[in-house]
Amino acid sequence: MKIEDQTKCLMLSLPNDPQYGVLLRKFVSWVAMLEQFDIKAIEDIEWAVDEAFTNALQHGVPTVDGQEVITVCIYPLQDSIEITVHDSGNGFDPEAIKCRQEEDARDCEFDLAECGRGLDLIAASMDDLQYDRVPDGTRVRMVKHRRTEAEGT
Amino acid sequence: MKIEDQTKCLMLSLPNDPQYGVLLRKFVSWVAMLEQFDIKAIEDIEWAVDEAFTNALQHGVPTVDGQEVITVCIYPLQDSIEITVHDSGNGFDPEAIKCRQEEDARDCEFDLAECGRGLDLIAASMDDLQYDRVPDGTRVRMVKHRRTEAEGT
Amino acid sequence: MGNVTNFAVETKVACAEGAVVAIVGEMDAYTTPQVKVAMQQMLDDGHKYLIVNLARAEYLDSTALGALVGALKRAREKGGDLRLVAPTARIMRLLDITRLSKVFPIDATDEEAVAHLSAERTGA
Amino acid sequence: MGNVTNFAVETKVACAEGAVVAIVGEMDAYTTPQVKVAMQQMLDDGHKYLIVNLARAEYLDSTALGALVGALKRAREKGGDLRLVAPTARIMRLLDITRLSKVFPIDATDEEAVAHLSAERTGA
Ligand SMILES: Nc1ncnc2c1ncn2[C@@H]1O[C@H](COP(=O)(O)OP(=O)(O)O)[C@@H](O)[C@H]1O
Ligand SMILES: Nc1ncnc2c1ncn2[C@@H]1O[C@H](COP(=O)(O)OP(=O)(O)O)[C@@H](O)[C@H]1O
Numbered sequence A, B: 001m002k003i004e005d006q007t008k009c010l011m012l013s014l015p016n017d018p019q020y021g022v023l024l025r026k027f028v029s030w031v032a033m034l035e036q037f038d039i040k041a042i043e044d045i046e047w048a049v050d051e052a053f054t055n056a057l058q059h060g061v062p063t064v065d066g067q068e069v070i071t072v073c074i075y076p077l078q079d080s081i082e083i084t085v086h087d088s089g090n091g092f093d094p095e096a097i098k099c100r101q102e103e104d105a106r107d108c109e110f111d112l113a114e115c116g117r118g119l120d121l122i123a124a125s126m127d128d129l130q131y132d133r134v135p136d137g138t139r140v141r142m143v144k145h146r147r148t149e150a151e152g153t
Numbered sequence C, D: 001m002g003n004v005t006n007f008a009v010e011t012k013v014a015c016a017e018g019a020v021v022a023i024v025g026e027m028d029a030y031t032t033p034q035v036k037v038a039m040q041q042m043l044d045d046g047h048k049y050l051i052v053n054l055a056r057a058e059y060l061d062s063t064a065l066g067a068l069v070g071a072l073k074r075a076r077e078k079g080g081d082l083r084l085v086a087p088t089a090r091i092m093r094l095l096d097i098t099r100l101s102k103v104f105p106i107d108a109t110d111e112e113a114v115a116h117l118s119a120e121r122t123g124a
Helices: A018-034 A039-059 A094-107 A120-127 B020-033 B039-059 B095-106 B118-125 C032-046 C063-077 C091-096 C110-121 D032-043 D064-077 D089-097 D108-123
Strands: A010-015 A069-076 A082-086 A128-134 A136-146 B010-015 B071-075 B080-085 B128-134 B137-145 C008-015 C018-027 C049-053 C057-060 C081-085 D008-015 D018-027 D049-051 D057-060 D079-083
Touching: A010 A018, A018 A039, A018 A069, A018 A082, A018 B020, A018 C110, A039 A082, A039 A120, A039 A136, A039 C063, A120 A136, A120 C063, A120 C091, B010 B020, B020 B039, B020 B071, B020 B080, B020 D089, B039 B071, B039 B080, B039 B118, B039 B137, B039 D018, B039 D057, B039 D089, B071 C032, B080 C008, B118 D064, B118 D089, C008 C032, C008 C049, C008 C110, C018 C110, C032 C049, C032 C063, C049 C063, C049 C110, C057 C091, C081 C110, D008 D032, D008 D049, D008 D108, D018 D032, D018 D108, D032 D064, D049 D064, D049 D108, D057 D089, D057 D108, D064 D079, D079 D108
Parallel strands: C018 C049, C018 C057, C049 C081, D018 D049, D018 D057, D049 D079
Antiparallel strands: A010 A069, A010 B010, A069 A082, A082 A136, A128 A136, B010 B071, B071 B080, B080 B137, B128 B137, C008 C018, D008 D018
């Protein structure tokens, strides 16, 4: 994932307010539509971005002026779309969470937890996923490849 | 127009590419919808933002790295919505253009010009309009008031 | 031009101890609290059998699923249950991805759900 | 979820010197060039009477209007004309704001427009 090479980017910066989730989803799904992703891929991208936004809302820490902003960058690439969601929180160790989830899965076949499905949904929806601590917060990078004709519907 | 006071802002930054006009229009119209503007006001806002974007595309000058970005900020306020469109061009004198247009209007009742309707449409659609030269380009600020019940449909 | 603000929760009493909660529009982190309140209200009013109709639910995310799982647990704690009705293909896909299609009983219509719950209630 | 990429221009020959150009979707700075090409093609092919059907045109902006005015002028230069058909209320409002509702003849149907153009053609 070489974001640095890419100049063409659509950026969206939103206040820390869940009412804007629907706008973000619509916007991202439209970019994916313009980029000729199929409907299933668009649904996946919508889920991933929504979950990353919700996590940023819940786990991002407001900056000194009290107004946290969540920044989303969309990079339409040749064979994929790459999306980053950037919040100003302290991040976390995705490995630790992964382990906890695997334990849960071992423990109970029918998971009745009331939270904790966001990262799973992102992972299931996207082809590549990476969390980074950046100087001013946490950034998740997600990649969805365009399916070639050969791979079918 | 006191943008400086406002912390809550939705920002969109788009590459200099007309294909993104439709995304911008949809996004802005959704914000206006969330803000309970009526359908006619939403149509007006869509036109104004579209025309400002088209002007930024046509008259904005690419920056040194060849990639011009057009930045749109949307400020949902108590009784209005304020939108700025920012390009990196050298701007112009709206007064000069205004005069030209008034002359045109005097000259021919039926205007068969193939361009020049953008600023008129912005002015007709919005309640307040202002062009500013800012250090790194041109910024148009547009305000649409929310109509009160008393003013009817 | 589409509508982003068409979210609604509709509740109606279906039978003695059962209620239908219909979700209209997009259920996400912003709108889920409304659904939670509606479901809790029904439970508090003695309707321990909840039927959540998803026919007009255009979108659900993990926050929405968490609320549904929570209501399912609360209903079962009271000796009741929660059934989903008519999820769209998209939502069915979400339930499969999250393995919740094994957790929630799913019916095609409210009537079918009522029939199942009546059977459960009478211990049939 | 709506479609942002559903733009299309459909052309069909209506009579000896007339053609219908139907616009589907949003006509803006991005899509207008396609309409310009289609209209010019019709004019070049000898169809100097253009009927622009806007029934399915969801959106027009000043760039779109500029292209329509341009085609009107080119058609008149050839001794022909351009008529608009079935603009939506929104587009009618745009034509009024820009005072172009006085410039373009407007009809309710393609047939009505053809009838007007035939009359014009035969000098009736
Ligand atoms: N942007 C983030 N910043 C900090 N922590 C995060 C972030 N995203 C996820 N997490 C951590 O990962 C955990 C699992 O996330 P998720 O699967 O979305 O479930 P939930 O948010 O419902 O707990 C969260 O509880 C949180 O501890
Ligand atoms: N963002 C801008 N930067 C520089 N000049 C502008 C800008 N917006 C408008 N103008 C000037 O105002 C004129 C009128 O604009 P408009 O009414 O939109 O018509 P058009 O763009 O079709 O000429 C333009 O031709 C241009 O000279």
